Amino acid sequence: MARRSFFTFWRAVGAALMLAALAATVLRFGGSLGASTNLNDRFPWGIWIGFDVLCGVGLAAGGFTLAATVHIFHLKRFEPIVRPAILTAFLGYLLVCLALMFDLGRPWNIWHPLVMWNPHSVMFEVGWCVTLYTTVLGLEFLPLVLERFRLERARQMLRRIMIPIVILGVILSTLHQSSLGTLFLIVPEKMNALWYTPLLPILFFVSAIATGLAMTIFESWHSARAFARQLEFPLVQKLSRVLAVMIAVYLAMRFMDLSGRHAWGMMDQPGLERWLFGLEIVLMGVPMLLLFRERTRRSPQAIYLCAVLYLLGFVTNRLNVGITSMERASGVQYIPKWSEVAVTLGLVAAGFAIFRVAAHYLPVFEEEVPPPPPAAWEAEATRAYSVSRSE
């Protein structure tokens, strides 16, 4: 009973957030960017870029990470969690595109980069990659729909071209996950040295892979609860080890880079920056250390908590890059307006809701071999045992 009311509570929260987002949408499209955001000439990018785009794309990185693991590296045992990862990624990218419509001053021109080229622009490259990769994710997601409606011929045809599609997806992801970091390379004089580094593209890429793994653990846990399924625990355990290693690689690169650029001195400067930097490092470092302990990896709850901590660290990092690091040079303080927060949280809530509906109606978890009911299993085992005895 308690569990049931818990879920109703979260549904109410989700509905409230989506309603608030609706109100903000009226403000944005009925009015203007000025009416719906606290952005200004000195601070032109806020959380719609810092969270919705920078974090959104990163949080959807599980799609290419898992697709590569299973289809390219042939680690077939991870197969049961590929589909939820691809569903998450597909939803994530669709929501990023939707969020972008809010942020763009002239959203009806969103298709312009496809025909008006400027290959020197990082944003141009990101635009193309995100468009193509969303298409790739659509194709990777399509088998679920085809299966649901028993369109076998189409499914066979799609299967034949799936490997090139997966490879294309990995390449496109590598490019734009790193390019989101490259975006900021052109503003060395505006960014705090704790975050500005020529390594930004590589750091963005490595942390995106770790985020893909953490998100897979995250959604495994939630779908296990929501659909009363078996948590693919041995798989999650393996993922959690890889996650710990990826965070370690990321932090090692980050620390070496900070030392190499003699940027630690920035920690002496008073202000919010050093605290938010510290928060980001702690939120990544603590789950890494915990996950290296075997005791942590024995408990599903502990692994889940570590994944959540890391994800919070990741979000802090992206918000720091997109917002914190540039506030001082801009000379103004940016605090998002309620409507900016409402759209952001509303989209997150929509993501959860659509995932639930999709997982309910589509064979997202079907590839998993259903464990036989205990009674039957016992009967079988007893029979097998008695057969072998009698021989």
Add this chain to the structure above:
Amino acid sequence: MAKAILYDSTICIGCRQCEEACAAGKKLAYNDKIAAEERLSERKLTTVRTYGDRFSRKLCMHCQEPSCASVCPVGALEKTKLGPVVYHEDRCMGCRYCMVACPFQVPVYEWNSRLPRMRKCDMCVDKLAQGGITRCSEVCPVNATITGERDALIAEARKRLAEKPSDYYPAVYGVNEAGGTSVFVLSAVPFNQIGYNTQIPKSSMPQLTWNVLQHIPQVVAVGTVLMGGIYWITSRREDVAREEGR
């Protein structure tokens, strides 16, 4: 051939006629209240700033290699051969990356419009194209702002420094900033004391992102071969295992 602007802040008397002429040219309202706002905005594409008894103008620097034109995903910003960096409104999708990228923090936005544009000084490209000079140069009563050939203006600026070294801080702002601009500033005091950012790198800014972007073909080529190769090896391993298991 390329045009440029030289602004000598030691001569400027802060009369703000440049602001007024600019507003008139761009069909923007201009009054005392707007004149008192000493910052760029959609109401004001150039501004005179007051630092004690000194004045300093702010306007688009029309960089030789503009960050804004480099970052624009749709090529809505263009460095013309004539010198000005111009904006093609119909291409713009409003991502505002130009505003983030500009090292001089020049581009401003029509935040309260439903059909918003980025706004900035275009060096009166309409007048330059007909062989004229900018409106701000035209009206300046003391010739603190002049328009001319870029090379000739750099020479003129250096000549002034050489002739009256005691009147000037010994540098021309804009010659090296962001790899060189088309607006040059002379000052009696260090530039950062009258509102010019001296932290801006002295090299081309677009190079910073191009250094990474130019490797995309390699990433695509090597990545595809690598992924394909790994797939080939691991799938063969799987085939072998299946054969042997049988």
